[in-house]
Every structure is written in structure tokens, then in C-alpha cells.
Amino acid sequence: MEIEKNVNKKDTLVENNFFGWFYPKGYTPYKFKFYDILLALGTFIVVFIGYIMTLTPSVGAGDNGELTTTLYNMGAGHPPGYPLYGIVGKLFTFLPFGDIAYRVNLFVAFFGALTTFFLFLFILKILGLNRDNGKLSLFIHFPALVASFSFGFSFSHWGQSVGGEVYPMNVFLVSLMLFVMYLWVEEMIYFRTQKEVHFADRKTLLLFFVMGLSITNHQLPFWYIVAFGVVFLPIVVIMVVFDKGKDFEVQLEERLWVFIIFLILSLITIMLFWDFGFKMRMILPKDTWKVLTAIFLVPSFLTTYTITIKLMKLSKNWVDKFFEILTYGAWLFIFAVSIYLYLLVRGKALAPLEDPKPLSWGDTQRLDILFNHMLRKQYGVGGGKELINKLGQFMVVLKYYYEQYHVTQIILGIIGMIYLYFKDKLWLFFSLLAMAFLNLALVLFINFELDVRTIFFQEVFFIQNFLFVALYIALGSQVLLDIINYFTKKPLFTKKI
Helix, strand or coil: CHHHHHCCCCCCHHHHHCHHHHCCCCCCCCCCCHHHHHHHHHHHHHHHHHHHHCCCCCCCCCCHHHHHHHHHHCCCCCCCCCHHHHHHHHHHCCCCCCCHHHHHHHHHHHHHHHHHHHHHHHHHHHHCCCCCCCCEEHHHHHHHHHHHHHHHCCHHHHHHHCCCCCHHHHHHHHHHHHHHHHHHHHHHHHCCCCCCCCCCHHHHHHHHHHHHHHCCCCCCCHHHHHHHHHCHHHHHHHHHHCCCCHHHHHHHHHCHHHHHHHHHHHHHHHHHHHHHHHHCCCCCHHHHHHHHHHHHHHHHHHHHHHHHHHHHCCCCCHHHHHHHHHHHHHHHHHHHHHHHHHHHHHHHHHCCCCCCCCCCCCCCCCHHHHHHHHCCCCCCCCCCCCHHHHHHHHHHHHHHHHHHCCHHHHHHHHHHHHHHHHHCHHHHHHHHHHHHHHHHHHHHHHCCCCCHHHHHHHHHHHHHHHHHHHHHHHHHHHHHHHHHHHHHCCCCCEECC
16 A cells, blocks of 8 residues: 555655654554454453452442442432443443442442553553564563553552442543544554545544543543643644645635634633633523533534535535534534533432432532532632642652552653653653643642641542553563563564464
């Protein structure tokens, strides 16, 4: 295939300077083989068995009792409500063994273990970049297994996965999102030298849907979506659009006004979101229009533009295709997030029942109440505002990372992080920025106190960041194996499948 032959060809000085800085050795993706899926399944099974062996037998401590009860009653959990957790978890309550609490705990353990399935495949892609020889490789597969098991049996994730909590599902959704992000980036970069712009249509739409789905259990993945928009979106688009010829520039100039309107509407959306999401203490009924406008303003414009262009049957322009895909993606994102309407429907269903009503947190019968619930307005902002308090919080956050893994794994992780700079700068920048965004957001907006009890309960919010630490551990392990292989002067075992 001609594209495959020329996909890493550096045709211009711009390509050399920009793309080459991120990927100096070119870009040859790792292709999955059947045994990769088997290894991923094996990782999931081993971790799941470990969780079952250590599973809480019934109702546990913390929020376990409340979450189990609201899930069983099909009500709303404490803010933000966890609708996806409630819907999927309800299915597990029909299992024919154990009490209700045990079944819910099993549901949580299942998704906690399933995280390692996508984590393994995600790490495999990065480890195998420019190193795929079509064989089962100790240098690629062993580090991926080490990292996946390290995360699966890390302190916080393991503890949460056996106690009926919401965070394992959140981390599962993040691992799925990272995996789909990688597939999107890979396809966009791989086909960047095509004459026409390649938008990776199916991967783009899948990514929009998964992004929307990721915040229906908790809002923590939102900061990874922001990091995607800051790192991947601009850099990958620049890689793709460079050196597309005069026709590309002419078509862009013809539709430049569309981009200007799109950016203005996006800015209005961000301002509205900032207003009701962060500045307002509570969203009142009269403020509901702001939330709805922020949700539908940009998708409505995109839809109107796409339909108009199709009806007018104008000459072919890549900008029109770009906005068409963006239109479908925006509505898929909203469709996924609309799972929160489950809380509204159940709120109306439970309201007429006589007391004592089935447990459901809050009266989510109105949109304004639902939005307050989704945005966790009930909690407000706590903690102190002194600089010393902020420094103490960041020191606590660093301690969270250290507590998850053994010191040898931390050392490997540091080595792996340095190695990633030379292997794949794009994913290094994204991972560091995504972690920084989440750390900063939690410190600034939650602003937790520095007492022992609060410090203990805050750790769960950071679990999704520990996925990147596992990635760094895998890369560090790969470096270690390369060094051993180099000094022994003997190829390590490689089995051909």
C-alpha cells in the first residue's frame, strides 16, 4: 500500500523540524496480534481473581452502604450522582449468589480489574512504537505486564476495587479513554501524508462518545479532556495540515469566517460554563438557561452550518468535512452525558411514593437541582487559603504517588518518564499536563484540610493519575531490559508466534 510505504517520509523541512522533533525515529505503530488480546484478558482474569479473593463480603465502610442502597433502589447517589455506576451496577444485583452488597462489590471489582485490560493494550502501543517485529517480545510484553499488575495491585486502586466504591469504574473509563485517544492520535499521525486531510472519522466519533461517557460516573476525567484539547488537538492537527498544498490554503481561506464564528461561540460557552460551574454557589431555576445555552450553543451552530452546506451543494472543501465530523461528535458527546437524565427520571418516579421513600440523595426532579447535583455544588470549597496550606497540600499529593508503588518501581518510573521524552514527546507532554491539571484542580477547588482523616479520604481522587505512573514504570522496565541485553551481548528470549 503506497500510504504505508510513504507514511514516515519526511518530504519537507517543516516536516523535519516539527514532526521530526516529536518523533525523530519516524512513526511505525505497533499492530495488535491475537496473543496481545489473550495477554490482556489474562491480566484482567488474574487481577479479578485477586480482587474476588480479597472482596468485602457484604456492606463495608465509607460510602459503601449508601451507594449500595441507592444503586439497588435506582436512586441518586451523593453528588455528582453516579448515574452510570447506578445503571450498570443494578444489573449485577440480579446475580443469583451472595447478598446485594456482595453483588455490588463484585460489580466494582469487575470494572476495577477490567481497567488493566485497556491499560495493558494502551501501554503495549507505546512500548511497541517503532519496535514491532511481529513477534512476542520480552522487551514489549513483559514491561506491559509488569506495569498492568503493578497498577492492578497498587494500594489505592486495589483497596477501592474490593469495597463497592465508585472510583474503580471511573478509572476504568479513563483507561478506556486513554486507549481510544491513542488509537485516534495513531491514525491521524499515520495517515498525515495523504493528499487529502484524513480525519480518522470513526475513531474521532468513538473518542467523542467515550469522552462524554467518562464524565457520567465522575467529573475527574474532565481534566484529561481539557489536556487533550491543549496538547493533542493542536499538535496533531498541525502535523496533519502541514504541506497540504495551495488548494488546502485556498479552501481554508474560503471558510475562515466559519472558524471565527466557531471560536467566538466556543468562548461564550466557556464563559458561561465558568460562570455557573465555578462562580455561582448554587444554580437557581432562573439560571437554567445558561447551562442549556452552554450545552447546545456550539452543537446547534455546527448542525445548522452542516445542513446548510449540504443543501447548497457547494464545491468540495475539507473545512466542511471537518465541521461535519465535529457536529456528529458533539451530539455523540451530549448523548453520552445525557445519562445524567436518569437521575431526573428516577427523582420524579420516587417523589410520589409514601414515606419512608427508597433512598435517593437529593430531590433531582428539576433541571436546576439536577445541575447542582452534577456539579457537586453541595460541597462548596473548603480548606484554608494560606500559602502554607497550599504547599502542604501539594506535598500530600506527592506522597499519594509514592504510596502506590515500591521504591524500586518509583525509580523505574522516573527513568521511564525520561525515556518517554526521547521515545514519544507528545504522550509525555500530555501525561504530565493531564496529571498537573487534575492535581491543580483538586488542590484549588476542593482545597482539602491537612488533618489525617481528610488526607486519607482525598487520595481516591488521584487514582486515575496513577495510570500514568504505571506507564512510566513500563517504560523504565523496557530501558532496564535494553541495558541488560546490551551488556550481556546476547539477545534475550524472543518467541515467534
